[in-house]
Amino acid sequence: MIKEIDLAGVYLSPMLGYLVVALAITGLARFALDRAGAYRWIWHPALFDLSLLLIVLTAIVVATM
Numbered sequence: 001m002i003k004e005i006d007l008a009g010v011y012l013s014p015m016l017g018y019l020v021v022a023l024a025i026t027g028l029a030r031f032a033l034d035r036a037g038a039y040r041w042i043w044h045p046a047l048f049d050l051s052l053l054l055i056v057l058t059a060i061v062v063a064t065m
Contacts, residue, residue, distance in 0.1 A: 018064070022057040029056070 004011040029052060033039060042048045 015061075018057060018060050022053060022060055025056050025060075026053045 003014065005014060005017055006012075026049070030049060039045055
């Protein structure tokens, strides 16, 4: 696990870094799913996107432990 992120003397939680990476990965996954036409089979796209973000974020946190 990484330590706090020092941004001009302000210490930020490492969860912020994990979240930025997870948002980027989720954005790429959303783009790929949209291009593949998978969203027409998903009942609630916003709920699916949130779930996808949480799954990716959890995977990143577990992988860095």
